[in-house]
Amino acid sequence: MDVTIRPLGERALLCEVDSLQQVAALHALMEQADLPGVSELVPAARTLMLRVSKPAVLQGLGVHITNLASHLDETAELGQEAGEQVEVKVRYDGEDLDDVAKHTGLSTREVIAAHTETTWTVGFFGFAPGFAYLVGGDSRLVVPRRDEPRTKVPPGAVALAGEFSAVYPRTSPGGWQLIGTTNETMWDTDREAPALLSPGATVRFVKARR
Amino acid sequence: MSSIEVIAPGPLALLQDSGRPGYAAVGVGLSGAVDRGAYELGARMVAHSEGLAAIEITFGGFAATVKGAAIVAFTGADAEISVNGHRRPHNAVLQLDDGDVIRVGQPARGLRTYFTVRGGFDVPAVLGSRSTDTLAGLGPAQVRAGDVLPIGEFEGKFPNVDAVASAVPATGTVELTLLPGPRTEWFSDQSGISGKTWSVSSRSNRVGVRLEGDSLTRDPAYQDQELPSEAMVRGCVQVPPSGQPIIFLNDHPVTGGYPVIGVLTEADVDRAAQLQPGQAVRFR
Numbered sequence: 188m189d190v191t192i193r194p195l196g197e198r199a200l201l202c203e204v205d206s207l208q209q210v211a212a213l214h215a216l217m218e219q220a221d222l223p224g225v226s227e228l229v230p231a232a233r234t235l236m237l238r239v240s241k242p243a244v245l246q247g248l249g250v251h252i253t254n255l256a257s258h259l260d261e262t263a264e265l266g267q268e269a270g271e272q273v274e275v276k277v278r279y280d281g282e283d284l285d286d287v288a289k290h291t292g293l294s295t296r297e298v299i300a301a302h303t304e305t306t307w308t309v310g311f312f313g314f315a316p317g318f319a320y321l322v323g324g325d326s327r328l329v330v331p332r333r334d335e336p337r338t339k340v341p342p343g344a345v346a347l348a349g350e351f352s353a354v355y356p357r358t359s360p361g362g363w364q365l366i367g368t369t370n371e372t373m374w375d376t377d378r379e380a381p382a383l384l385s386p387g388a389t390v391r392f393v394k395a396r397r
Numbered sequence: 398m399s400s401i402e403v404i405a406p407g408p409l410a411l412l413q414d415s416g417r418p419g420y421a422a423v424g425v426g427l428s429g430a431v432d433r434g435a436y437e438l439g440a441r442m443v444a445h446s447e448g449l450a451a452i453e454i455t456f457g458g459f460a461a462t463v464k465g466a467a468i469v470a471f472t473g474a475d476a477e478i479s480v481n482g483h484r485r486p487h488n489a490v491l492q493l494d495d496g497d498v499i500r501v502g503q504p505a506r507g508l509r510t511y512f513t514v515r516g517g518f519d520v521p522a523v524l525g526s527r528s529t530d531t532l533a534g535l536g537p538a539q540v541r542a543g544d545v546l547p548i549g550e551f552e553g554k555f556p557n558v559d560a561v562a563s564a565v566p567a568t569g570t571v572e573l574t575l576l577p578g579p580r581t582e583w584f585s586d587q588s589g590i591s592g593k594t595w596s597v598s599s600r601s602n603r604v605g606v607r608l609e610g611d612s613l614t615r616d617p618a619y620q621d622q623e624l625p626s627e628a629m630v631r632g633c634v635q636v637p638p639s640g641q642p643i644i645f646l647n648d649h650p651v652t653g654g655y656p657v658i659g660v661l662t663e664a665d666v667d668r669a670a671q672l673q674p675g676q677a678v679r680f681r
Contacts, residue, residue: 193579196660199630201579229421229628231652236628238421312424313626313652316533319424357534376523376535382423 188212190256192249193234197242202235202252207310207322210235211387216259222251230311230386271388275354276395277303277345281365283333287347290330290364299394301325302366307352307390317356317374317382321390324352336362343369345392352392356382369395399465399548401514403540407458407501410540411603412518413511414450417526417535421651427631428530431603431646431670432509433663435473438563439513442470442490444556449517449549450527452540454510457503463493467548468515468556474507474671475565489560507566507671516551531603532648566671570594573644573665575634575680579627580656583619584636590658591680595642599674603648605635606669608678612640613658626652632661632669634680644669 188209193201204210214230217237224244229236237252239245279299281287288295307321332348337360340346344355346363355361356374373383384390403410413436416429430436430453440447452459457476469491471478478485479500485491493499501510520527520537529536540546575590584590595608613636615622629635629652633645637655644661646669659680661669672678 194577194660195579195628195657196576196630196632197663199628201627203579227419227421229651231627232625234625234627236421236630238630311626311652312422313650314424316420316425316535317423381420381425381524386422 188256188259190253192253195236198240198245199236199238200245200249202237202256203233204235205233207232211308211310212259213256214386216255217252220255222248231313232311271385272391273384273388274391274393275345275369275371277367277369277392278395279367281345281367283364284366287328287330287364287366291327293327298328298366301328302347302352303392303394307392309384309386309388309390310351311386312382315356315359318353319373319382319384321352322350324350326350328352330364332362333364336360340365341368342373343371345369398519398550399463399467400545401461401463401467401548403542403544403546404460404462404498405458405542406540407454407456409455410459411453411455411529411531412450412520412537412540412546413453413528414517414526415448416528416647417524417530420524421628424651425524425533425535426530426647426649426651428526428528428533428536428647430511430528432473432511432667434667435509435511436513438488438561439470439472439511442472442488442556442558442561443468443513443515444554445515445517445551449551450520450537451514452512452518452546454501454512456508457501457510459501459510459512461499463495463497463499464545465495465548467493469493469499470513471501471510472513472563473509473511473566474504476504476510477502486560488563490556490558504566506568508673509671514548515556516549519547519549530648532650566668568676570677570679571668571672572679572681573669574662575659576662578634578657578659580624581658583615583622583656584658585614585616593679595678597672597674597676597678601672601674603646605646605649606644606672608642608644610641613642614640619656624654624656626654629653629657630660632663632666633657634659634661646670
């Protein structure tokens with residue numbers, strides 16, 4: 188795998204690759220390598236950020252990473268390393284479920300089937316604490332954001348936008364299409380791991396019986 | 398246990414410590430004192446461990462009554478400090494008694510004054526930190542009039558300095574050192590950034606220092622390119638489509654979708670955090 192190293196100040200660098208799958212593979216590799224002085228790994232859509240404990244750690248780090256990654260199989264499957272599996276029960280009662288059906292040309296029943304029948308993977312976090320961008324879903328579920336974002340989306344709202352699905356962790360504004368609701372607590376700062384999901388984890392949505 | 402009772406918070410007073418590292422991968426930013434050097438100096442002066450909470454006072458206007466005894470120091474922006482109406486020095490260790498009233502005036506130089514008490518302000522921590530993250534809405538609430546903030550117990554040797562000489566925030570045009578960033582080549586005038594002067598916008602906050610002035614233009618090769626979201630750090634100079642750069646401070650979004658032309662040195666992020674609205678900025 189080819190990695191482009193980009194500078195990011197005195198205590199970080201960005202590793203850029205071609206796809207989210209490669210980000211996940213590189214993330215798993217870096218976790219495994221556990222390089223001394225690397226204090227934090229932050230995956231995003233095409234990049235993995237490495238934060239280091241002191242500036243001197245950056246010396247030669249980029250070359251080391253590109254060497255390690257050159258031995259990595261390009262076809263590494265997204266999420267195969269992490270393996271944590273989470274089941275999320277959803278009531279498919281979202282206000283935008285009909286709109287999503289219209290956008291996709293599917294019936295609401297088919298939307299629900301498409302959302303529950305594929306395994307999603309946590310690509311990265313962003314937007315808000317605990318907000319995980321889930322990828323790898325059914326390609327028929329690609330929908331645009333709403334024209335008018337909502338000023339208030341409740342926690343537990345299950346949503347779609349672009350190629351992603353997500354569960355809103357806390358009350359926040361939001362422009363994604365809401366298709367359902369879950370009772371799972373996605374974010375709790377009193378929990379040892381505040382986010383229910385972690386990068387690389389896989390998610391199966393399950394239709395809840397009412 | 399000693400405490401302070403807040404009479405007036407001023408425009409913005411927030412509890413801050415050394416921040417909340419280690420949670421960026423789940424969407425939580427660093428937060429913490431934006432002028433880290435001034436915060437750390439305060440901790441050293443009262444001789445307690447780093448990581449305890451101080452109050453970050455933005456543009457003065459703060460007043461409080463001490464309940465019990467307290468050892469305190471004011472660092473950062475050089476606002477006028479008074480105790481019971483008598484002027485007291487900045488960057489100095491002050492011993493306060495029960496009922497003393499402290500007031501922090503508007504700073505002539507700099508923006509943020511740090512009010513450190515020995516033992517720190519003992520409010521509940523969230524994810525290991527007593528910092529208020531204004532973007533994510535995590536940590537203690539904004540400090541308000543009437544708040545009683547308990548002071549933590551701290552055993553350990555007593556301060557052995559009375560006062561220190563410390564660089565005060567600069568007035569006039571400030572030059573900040575910009576290291577090349579992940580997306581420097583996206584901009585046609587990569588060298589030109591150092592020739593331009595910007596003014597600090599009044600819309601600046603703990604998320605970022607917004608600059609106004611000449612627009613930075615994209616290189617034609619990157620004109621219509623969209624950047625997939627990538628991780629940001631404190632000190633990133635992000636350029637949104639308007640071309641007006643933003644220097645990210647501690648409450649910056651964890652990831653962002655606009656290109657970063659460069660990243661400030663850590664020492665110069667502290668200096669950026671002390672810029673007053675309207676002040677002129679250049680990069681070198």
